[in-house]
Amino acid sequence: MLPLVCFKLAAYTRSHRLLQPMIALFVMLVVFYSSPIPQGKELTSYGDSAGLLILVFAWAARGLLDTEPPTQRLISMTAAGRPIREIGAGLLAALAVNLGLAAIALGLPLLHGFAAMPSIGDLLRGAALHLLGLGAGTALGALTSRPIMPSPAVSLLALFGGYLAMLLISLTPVGALTVPITRWMRAANTGTLDAALIPLTAATLFWGALGTAAYVRLRRTRP
Amino acid sequence: MRLSEVCFRYSRRGPWVLRDVELTLRPGSVVEVTGRNGAGKSTLLRLLAGIVPPSRGTISERPRTVGYAPDVFPADQPFTVTAYLTHLARIRGVRSGAIGPLAARLDATPLLERRLGDLSKGSAQKVGLIQALLTPPGLLILDEPFAGLDAQTRRELPEIIGEIAAGGGTIVVSDHQNRLENFPGADHWLVGAGGVDAETGRGPRQVVIEVLVDAERAEEVERKLRADGHTTRRTG
Numbered sequence: 001m002l003p004l005v006c007f008k009l010a011a012y013t014r015s016h017r018l019l020q021p022m023i024a025l026f027v028m029l030v031v032f033y034s035s036p037i038p039q040g041k042e043l044t045s046y047g048d049s050a051g052l053l054i055l056v057f058a059w060a061a062r063g064l065l066d067t068e069p070p071t072q073r074l075i076s077m078t079a080a081g082r083p084i085r086e087i088g089a090g091l092l093a094a095l096a097v098n099l100g101l102a103a104i105a106l107g108l109p110l111l112h113g114f115a116a117m118p119s120i121g122d123l124l125r126g127a128a129l130h131l132l133g134l135g136a137g138t139a140l141g142a143l144t145s146r147p148i149m150p151s152p153a154v155s156l157l158a159l160f161g162g163y164l165a166m167l168l169i170s171l172t173p174v175g176a177l178t179v180p181i182t183r184w185m186r187a188a189n190t191g192t193l194d195a196a197l198i199p200l201t202a203a204t205l206f207w208g209a210l211g212t213a214a215y216v217r218l219r220r221t222r223p
Numbered sequence: 224m225r226l227s228e229v230c231f232r233y234s235r236r237g238p239w240v241l242r243d244v245e246l247t248l249r250p251g252s253v254v255e256v257t258g259r260n261g262a263g264k265s266t267l268l269r270l271l272a273g274i275v276p277p278s279r280g281t282i283s284e285r286p287r288t289v290g291y292a293p294d295v296f297p298a299d300q301p302f303t304v305t306a307y308l309t310h311l312a313r314i315r316g317v318r319s320g321a322i323g324p325l326a327a328r329l330d331a332t333p334l335l336e337r338r339l340g341d342l343s344k345g346s347a348q349k350v351g352l353i354q355a356l357l358t359p360p361g362l363l364i365l366d367e368p369f370a371g372l373d374a375q376t377r378r379e380l381p382e383i384i385g386e387i388a389a390g391g392g393t394i395v396v397s398d399h400q401n402r403l404e405n406f407p408g409a410d411h412w413l414v415g416a417g418g419v420d421a422e423t424g425r426g427p428r429q430v431v432i433e434v435l436v437d438a439e440r441a442e443e444v445e446r447k448l449r450a451d452g453h454t455t456r457r458t459g
Contacts, residue, residue, distance in 0.1 A: 003313035010310065014301035069297035074274050075354060078291035078364075079314045083274060221233055223274050 004080050004089035009096065012064045018097065021060035025101055028052060033113030042109075042118035046126030047188025049105050050133040051181040055163045057137025058144070060101060061094035062159060065145035073147070074223055087219050091142060091212065098134035106130055125193055129184055132204040136166070136179045139211030147222040148215065179207045224248040224271075224362065224393065229280035231263075231270060240266045242417040244280070248362075251388050254395045255403040258414035264397045265294065265366055267414055271395055272364045286361025286393065294367040294397070296351035298339045304350055305335045311354045325353045328383070329376050345371035356383070363387055365396045378449060381406060382456075 012018060029049075037045045068076070077086040106127055110117065118126070140162050142148075149155035169178040180203050187196040229244040240263045248254065248271075258264050269275050270282065272291045300307065309319045326332045331349040334342060342350065348371050355363060363384075369377055381403065384394050396403055403409055413420040436444045445455045 003310065003316075007310040007314060010306075011301060069299055071293045071295065071297040072300060074269065074272075074293060075291060075297075075311075075351075076314065077274050078272050078289045079311055079354070079357075081287075081289075221275060221278075223269070 001080065001085050001089050001092070004076060004086065005093045005096065007076070008064065008068065008089060008093040012067045012093070012097065015067050017063040017067055018060070020063060021056050021097075021101060024056050024059060025053065025104060028056065029105060029108050029113075033109050036115045037109065037113055039114075039116040042114050042116075043122045043125055043191075043193065044189045045109065045114075046106070046118075046122070047129055047185045047193070049109075050126070050129035051167075051185045053101070053105055053130070054133045054137040054140070054166070054179075054181065055160070056101060057098045057134045058141035058159055058163060060097050061138040061141025062145050062155065063141075064094045064097055065090050065142060065147075070146070070223075077223060083219070083223060084216070087216055091138065091215075094138050094141060095134070098138055102127075102130040102134050125188070125197070128197065128201070129188065129193075132179075132184065132201060132208075135208040136181075136204055136211075139208045139215065140166075142215040143211055145215075148218050176203065179204050224282070224284045224286065226270075226277075227281050227283070229270065229277040229282060231266060231275070231278050239278075239417055241270070241414075241419070244419050246412070246419060246421055248393045248395070250361075250391045250393060252393055253384055253388050253403065253406055253409040254393075254412055255401075255406065255409050256395060256397045256412045256414060257399070257401065262414045263417070264414045267412075267419065268364050268366050268395060268397055271362070288358050288361045290355035290358070290360035290363045292348075292351040292355040292365045292368055294370065295344075296347040298342050298347040298350075300339050303336055303338055304331075304342070307339055307350065308335075308353060308357070312357050315358050317358050321357050322353065325356055328379060329353060330373070330379075343371075345373055345376075348372055349376060352380070359390065360387065360392055363392055363394045365394070367397050367399055369398065369400050369402045377402065 032045065032049055073086060077083040080086050080089065106123070140159065144155045144159040144162065146155065149158055166178045167181055169175060170180050170182040175183060180200050183196070184193070184200045187193040187200065224247070226244050226246040229241060230239060231241045232239045256264050256267065270277055272289050273285055274291070302310070305322065308322045312319045312321060323332070326335055329349045329352060331346070331353060334346050334349065339347065339350065348368070352368060355365070368380060372380070384396070384406070387394055411422045434444065441457060445457065448455050
């Protein structure tokens, strides 16, 4: 499956589609860190970054999965031996791109943005939150990609609308029905993340896995 | 390979494209698939290739290695021909050394350093054929392979099909232009009205006649024989 992941990554980078989420990422990071983050507030900042960058992760995943022409996906399915390998390779390639974007989001404020270096513990907590964000974003991006939503307008609306719905629902008393974005932001801000990390991770993984499973199921008849 | 009571539709409430299809494909057989536009030929080929599963019924004993060449090769990709085929060779787990001989056979060597997006339809079709042949396929699916091909490749392709069949591979070709109508021993499937009418090939028994000609007249004689529908192979 690795050669197919490499093929998809090569097509994505050569098509310059990576520029779109990269530009969005840098714009958001410039906004986040336009003024220095005071010492002790680094985790709050990472929590907000992980929650808001879900949109960028979803955009990057959608762009990657849309790079190949539909007929190339059919060729890749037969070349790889089974359709599920093509679907899996697409998701792995999207995760790889989003890992890179998350690494930039974690590393850039260390160079410019934080008034002081955060503790290793906060750095790891920030990395964990970004991993949750990229998982949720990748699933949202996959569900709005071209095989599932052939209309670019509908797909883009679903991507932004889906993210907004996740954000707004997570603010309400029925927030457990979606990815707990605002709950992890609040926990990072109030210093209660350690106690809440396991339930937050479980909830995010559950919704991410559900979205991914729906994507894989739908791709059975939408090659 | 066997299709048992295969039905297919693209969505739960959509119309049936194929219903209760019962087919058997023997190793070494060549099948020409015909039918009007929209009859379900490409859908049948995708089912055979394993790209989509049947909505009902089963497809069993599909060969492990499947080669698939679509009716229109997706040339809108940011690679040169060589880079693209090298990636596809790696995906298939074979060395890229297989590319050169196949390209030479399909008269595609001059295309290797060109960008996919710069290829004509016929040249792109050759790239689609090469990628399908990178590993000797147990099942080769060709969707309208003759469209846009030059005369030399149109002559070469039936020979390649014959060689794969001789090696035990199964070849299924959607063929609007009926170029395989007279292919020796080919089965013919007519797709229409949600079903497939299969007619087992009853081609005439073939013999080999050796014809000795002066070297300078070889081209002319070969052209005449091919124009009469015979397959020729030059030696010496």
